Amino acid sequence: NEHNSKNAILREILSKVKVSSGRGYSDPELMKQLVSYLKYYNQYLFIILDEVHKLDQDELLSFLNASITFGSHNVRISFLCSSRSEDWLRYSNERITSRIQKTFHLKPYTKEEAFKILKFRNQLAFYPGTFSDEILWMIAEIVEKEKNMRIGIEIMRSIALHLDEKGLSEATPELIRLAGENIISNYDTDLLNYLKSEHEYALLLGIARFFKNNNRTYITTEEIYENYSLVCEEYDIIPYKFPTLKRHIKKLEEVGLINKSFALPDGKDRGRESRYNLINYSAEILADQLSKIFSNLYK
Structure with a gap:
């Protein structure tokens, strides 16, 4: 307006x-x-x-x-x-x-609808290759989660300005996370309200490190367990077995720290696998802050 x-x-x-x-x-x-x-x-x-x-x-x-x-x-x-x-x-x-004669309630955009709009905007306003389909799907998930199409458009605009300023040509998953509406600004206090055990901290730290070191938009359940195990090994924590750990993965999903979707496994013609992503938070900042917390807890 x-x-x-x-x-x-x-x-x-x-x-x-x-x-x-x-x-x-x-x-x-x-x-x-x-x-x-x-x-x-x-x-x-x-x-x-x-x-x-x-x-x-x-x-x-x-x-x-x-x-x-x-x-x-x-x-x-x-x-x-x-x-x-x-x-x-x-x-x-x-x-x-009392002066409103009629009210209409419109459903929020689905991820698929948001993707179509974002793809059209991408073709209309940006150079080819600036936003890949994978990146647009990532933004579409934010739109669906926040129930606000304007956030998606604003993310694209702010990233395009950043790319232009830095002389870059392609949006990355980490740039999307940094541009998200709800980036955590104070991990030391906010995350303590969400996470109730060292295993949930270790889970999130493993996920954050994975995205910090990989230019991917998703992590599989198996990869989560592998990275969680590495964190446990680093800080001498006895890791949970996989079935128990799944409950804590669900907890991170419920509080909005990670998002879950399903997709066809790479290289396969059938079946589906669970995929998780970190869309509203910077993986680099999150990994660094959680590492500091662990260092303080396990000196």
């Missing part, structure tokens, strides 16, 4: 119809000009307010009441207000909802 005030929106609308809308005009004066224009030219106006929760509540109410100017049987201004459900619940009040 480029215009997040009533005054800016009115001036933008009036500029589109070639009506003077200098910055010196007040909101009532701008609305008066708009109403006069619609009456004189017998026109109707349909206004879409995206991310409407960014608009002041009284200003939205003023917009919604604008149609009363023409009488209930001669509505010339209609509004379509768009907002994420959780933002709307925090934003709306009784005065606003």
